[in-house]
Amino acid sequence: MDIVFEKVEHVYNARSPLARRALYDVNVAIRSGAYVAVVGHTGSGKSTLLQHLNGLLQPTSGAVKIGEETITSNKRPKQLKPLRKKVGVVFQFPEHQLFEETVEKDICFGPLNFGVPEDEAKRKARELIKLVGLSEDVLAKSPFDLSGGQMRRVAIAGVLALEPEVLVLDEPTAGLDPRGRKEMMEMFYHLHREKQLTTVLVTHSMEDAARYADEIVVMHEGTVWGHGTPEEMFRDADKLAAIGLSVPETVKLKQQLEKRFGVVIPSPCLTLEQTAEAIQQLFSKVSVHD
Amino acid sequence: MTNHLIIGQYVPGHSVIHRLDPRAKLLIVFAYVLIVFLANNAATYALLSLFALAFAALSRIPFSFIARGLKPILWVVLFTLLLHLFMTKEGDVIYQIGALSVYEGGIKQGIFISLRFLLLVLMTTMLTLTTTPIEVTDGVESLLGPLKKMRVPVHELALMMAISLRFIPTLMEETEKIMKAQAARGVDFSGGRFSERMKAIVSLLVPLFISSFKRADELATAMEARGYRGGEGRTKFRQLAWKPVDTVFLAAVALLAALLCLLRS
Numbered sequence: 071m072d073i074v075f076e077k078v079e080h081v082y083n084a085r086s087p088l089a090r091r092a093l094y095d096v097n098v099a100i101r102s103g104a105y106v107a108v109v110g111h112t113g114s115g116k117s118t119l120l121q122h123l124n125g126l127l128q129p130t131s132g133a134v135k136i137g138e139e140t141i142t143s144n145k146r147p148k149q150l151k152p153l154r155k156k157v158g159v160v161f162q163f164p165e166h167q168l169f170e171e172t173v174e175k176d177i178c179f180g181p182l183n184f185g186v187p188e189d190e191a192k193r194k195a196r197e198l199i200k201l202v203g204l205s206e207d208v209l210a211k212s213p214f215d216l217s218g219g220q221m222r223r224v225a226i227a228g229v230l231a232l233e234p235e236v237l238v239l240d241e242p243t244a245g246l247d248p249r250g251r252k253e254m255m256e257m258f259y260h261l262h263r264e265k266q267l268t269t270v271l272v273t274h275s276m277e278d279a280a281r282y283a284d285e286i287v288v289m290h291e292g293t294v295w296g297h298g299t300p301e302e303m304f305r306d307a308d309k310l311a312a313i314g315l316s317v318p319e320t321v322k323l324k325q326q327l328e329k330r331f332g333v334v335i336p337s338p339c340l341t342l343e344q345t346a347e348a349i350q351q352l353f354s355k356v357s358v359h360d
Numbered sequence: 361m362t363n364h365l366i367i368g369q370y371v372p373g374h375s376v377i378h379r380l381d382p383r384a385k386l387l388i389v390f391a392y393v394l395i396v397f398l399a400n401n402a403a404t405y406a407l408l409s410l411f412a413l414a415f416a417a418l419s420r421i422p423f424s425f426i427a428r429g430l431k432p433i434l435w436v437v438l439f440t441l442l443l444h445l446f447m448t449k450e451g452d453v454i455y456q457i458g459a460l461s462v463y464e465g466g467i468k469q470g471i472f473i474s475l476r477f478l479l480l481v482l483m484t485t486m487l488t489l490t491t492t493p494i495e496v497t498d499g500v501e502s503l504l505g506p507l508k509k510m511r512v513p514v515h516e517l518a519l520m521m522a523i524s525l526r527f528i529p530t531l532m533e534e535t536e537k538i539m540k541a542q543a544a545r546g547v548d549f550s551g552g553r554f555s556e557r558m559k560a561i562v563s564l565l566v567p568l569f570i571s572s573f574k575r576a577d578e579l580a581t582a583m584e585a586r587g588y589r590g591g592e593g594r595t596k597f598r599q600l601a602w603k604p605v606d607t608v609f610l611a612a613v614a615l616l617a618a619l620l621c622l623l624r625s
Contacts, residue, residue, distance in 0.1 A: 124544060
């Protein structure tokens with residue numbers, strides 16, 4: 071589903087002394103099937119932006135178009151429910167949303183809310199528990215007997231069970247160990263490719279943004295500061311540093327090498343593999359000169 | 361939702377009321393709440409209102425702000441007024457609507473009782489508007505100090521109060537987060553059948569309880585790690601200091617009480 075933000079503004083506690091403008095003049099287009107990373111400093115409006123994607127927040131002015139649906143300030147909240155089936159949101163620390171007696175029931179909770187028949191929902195739960203890397207006998211356990219990492223996986227399965235067309239991820243790996251982090255990001259990427267999802271990832275990790283995203287949206291003080299491919303966005307490290315963001319370590323290395331040796335490395339160096347290859351090429355050139 | 365409820369909210373300021381010792385403020389409000397019940401005629405109610413209004417004026421908090429905060433209780437006041445208007449049967453009949461008749465005593469009683477209610481809420485609101493929760497807690501602990509001799513765990517009670525006040529905003533934030541997460545999974549908090557509503561509430565309360573217990577556990581560990589072990593021999597970071605102005609205000613309340621005793625019929 072294509073997603074278009076048109077002049078979106080969001081003011082919290084509008085028309086009160088506590089009014090606070092969190093977003094203004096946001097114009098972004100996300101094409102169907104894209105993997106988009108949203109980065110920005112704390113308080114830049116990332117989370118507010120994200121909540122517009124499934125109508126948890128409505129713009130105070132402007133419009134958000136998601137597929138056929140258009141969300142404006144005067145849309146009634148009731149009309150937004152169908153949208154929530156199409157747009158699945160994995161919030162920060164999603165394990166906090168678990169509440170059922172068994173893992174199976176918790177995964178089925180979402181689908182049942184949207185009127186999916188029970189045996190269908192259960193079938194999906196069995197399928198998803200394997201997809202998120204847990205074994206089927208976890209289904210019968212209480213979610214509160216699981217470890218933190220396992221709970222996170224169950225909660226994510228609960229969102230995936232809605233079979234959304236758009237998957238929104240808010241710092242899905244916060245608080246996980248490096249291995250769990252990598253596994254989870256790989257899983258989302260795999261899903262993105264396999265099910266042709268439109269994925270929106272809110273993250274602090276420039277490395278993840280560089281590795282997985284087709285496009286990066288940089289938020290700064292409530293509006294879009296920049297939008298482009300990772301290569302474009304990470305070209306100017308100083309400009310990013312000015313708004314409190316950095317470039318991935320690999321890009322840093324590339325830029326330092328270029329400066330130090332006065333060479334141009336053609337590779338964008340967005341991942342470790344790319345960087346290793348680029349450096350190898352650089353050295354082979356040097357040895358030819360010798 | 362919370363925008364209009366100012367009861368329990370603190371408005372920072374440097375007025376004479378803000379700077380009163382919290383113990384003095386607690387005593388003033390407590391005494392006021394008691395002596396409100398002494399009033400029973402126009403003169404005494406006028407005197408009480410004058411005192412409350414003067415107190416509010418001295419706090420330098422805009423009247424419009426206080427009035428807005430009192431709005432939610434207006435319905436209760438109105439209900440009290442009407443109840444007394446129609447239920448009290450004293451004095452002459454002033455007005456007759458069908459089977460209902462309004463007596464002179466009813467009007468008087470209605471106005472007095474709703475005024476009493478309004479004054480009570482106004483004064484207690486003034487306490488929380490001008491005193492931070494932590495000051496209130498310190499004040500309560502200090503005032504209840506003598507009970508320590510009777511083995512009442514005053515310090516622990518005050519600590520409980522401080523902790524619960526501290527975590528109200530945290531809990532509200534948490535509630536909102538969980539509601540959003542469940543709404544994203546198709547929960548409809550605003551309507552639906554009874555059974556659906558129950559399910560919606562369970563999906564909110566269970567995670568909320570679990571996170572609260574977890575937080576309590578973490579807090580206890582953090583306190584233990586920093587060597588907290590109750591009020592025994594514990595010194596205070598915030599020292600309460602009784603000033604002459606506190607005595608003046610307390611004397612004013614005593615004077616008010618004496619006048620009320622004289623003027624009541």
